[in-house]
Amino acid sequence: MSAGSPVQSDALAKSQGLVMPISLPEAIQTRSLTLRKPDAADAKHIFKAYTQDLDVARYLVWRPHQSIGETEAFILNCMQGWASGQRRPFILTRRENSRIPIGMLEARILPNAIDLGYVLQRSYWGAGLMTEAILALSDAALSLPECSRVQATCDTENHASARVLEKAGFTREGQLERHSVLPNLGPEPRASFMYARSR
Numbered sequence: 686m687s688a689g690s691p692v693q694s695d696a697l698a699k700s701q702g703l704v705m706p707i708s709l710p711e712a713i714q715t716r717s718l719t720l721r722k723p724d725a726a727d728a729k730h731i732f733k734a735y736t737q738d739l740d741v742a743r744y745l746v747w748r749p750h751q752s753i754g755e756t757e758a759f760i761l762n763c764m765q766g767w768a769s770g771q772r773r774p775f776i777l778t779r780r781e782n783s784r785i786p787i788g789m790l791e792a793r794i795l796p797n798a799i800d801l802g803y804v805l806q807r808s809y810w811g812a813g814l815m816t817e818a819i820l821a822l823s824d825a826a827l828s829l830p831e832c833s834r835v836q837a838t839c840d841t842e843n844h845a846s847a848r849v850l851e852k853a854g855f856t857r858e859g860q861l862e863r864h865s866v867l868p869n870l871g872p873e874p875r876a877s878f879m880y881a882r883s884r
């Protein structure tokens with residue numbers, strides 16, 4: 686796209702100061718949860734808790750991990766995401782024990798917006814925890830002048846995920862055809878719903 690185009694590229698807009706980096710906090714407390722930065726010690730816990738679990742990974746973009754080395758590499762990648770400023774993968778813990786992870790909620794930083802991904806250990810499903818985490822993070826993001834939109838996509842058959850987003854005040858904006866390959870469900874790209882909260 687040329688510099689004269691009426692539509693700015695992300696890089697050009699950033700270089701001209703039109704897009705501010707989104708400065709999410711490094712930790713968030715909710716009624717039941719702590720959201721915090723990952724550290725290397727988290728790998729052994731989440732390997733035991735959920736990265737090997739096919740029921741957890743079914744609608745996600747990764748296959749269940751076969752070895753702790755895969756989970757260690759994943760956590761290292763999350764730590765690098767924080768260092769780069771491009772992603773904010775938060776570890777979720779119960780508030781009373783912020784050392785032991787029970788899931789993750791990631792914010793990918795876009796121009797003026799964040800895009801969410803999330804996962805929870807199966808034994809904690811159904812207690813309202815992810816709704817609570819997404820509400821807290823999206824409230825924090827939308828309170829920042831530089832963030833006007835929080836979005837998330839989910840597979841059209843991932844009913845629990847869609848329900849969580851609706852409970853957290855997100856609006857279903859549409860369906861994205863052939864959007865995402867989910868390796869646990871086959872090689873073909875599948876349809877997703879796009880949800881968002883904006884101000």
Ligand SMILES: CC(C)(COP(=O)(O)OP(=O)(O)OC[C@H]1O[C@@H](n2cnc3c(N)ncnc32)[C@H](O)[C@@H]1OP(=O)(O)O)[C@@H](O)C(=O)NCCC(=O)NCCS
Pocket residue numbers: 740741742744745803804805806809810811812813814815816817838839840843844845846848849
């Ligand atoms: C999706 C996920 C994060 C939800 O977390 P959670 O803490 O259990 O969510 P909540 O308890 O806040 O809410 C779940 C809601 O979905 C509903 N639900 C659960 N399974 C459902 C199903 N198969 N069909 C319809 N609704 C369903 C629950 O009843 C609840 O709604 P309610 O409060 O109205 O009863 C969790 O199931 C998970 O980690 N799944 C695997 C990873 C994943 O799919 N992540 C999302 C990728 S887009």
